[in-house]
Amino acid sequence: MAEYLMPEKKQEIFAKYGKSNTDTGSPESQVALFSYRIAHLTEHVKKNKKDVVTRRALLRLVGKRRSILDYLKKTDIERYRNIVKELGLRR
Numbered sequence: 083m084a085e086y087l088m089p090e091k092k093q094e095i096f097a098k099y100g101k102s103n104t105d106t107g108s109p110e111s112q113v114a115l116f117s118y119r120i121a122h123l124t125e126h127v128k129k130n131k132k133d134v135v136t137r138r139a140l141l142r143l144v145g146k147r148r149s150i151l152d153y154l155k156k157t158d159i160e161r162y163r164n165i166v167k168e169l170g171l172r173r
Contacts (some may be wrong), residue, residue: 086122099168109154110165116147117169 095118097103100111123140127133151171155162165171 087119091118099165109150110161113147113150113154113165114169116143116150117171119143120147 092115093103095114096105096111099114100106100108105111120140120143123136123143127137127140130136151162151166154165
């Protein structure tokens with residue numbers, strides 16, 4: 083378990099973006115958690131340019147977040163717009 087992502091931090095993210103702090107399944111909470119992890123890994127990859135394994139993991143996370151956002155866009159455009167606006171994601 084990464085020390086940057088303690089259970090308390092996860093619950094805080096789920097409470098803020100999900101329906102409750104135990105709401106781990108909603109697309110909004112998943113996108114928020116992925117965004118937090120992506121931001122952390124991006125900083126790591128900037129410092130450690132030769133860390134190819136982490137770079138690959140980062141790209142996989144970005145892809146997962148993208149597919150969840152695509153699903154949300156397809157099913158409920160308003161929820162999609164809200165989460166993109168809240169997290170400051172573009173596109």
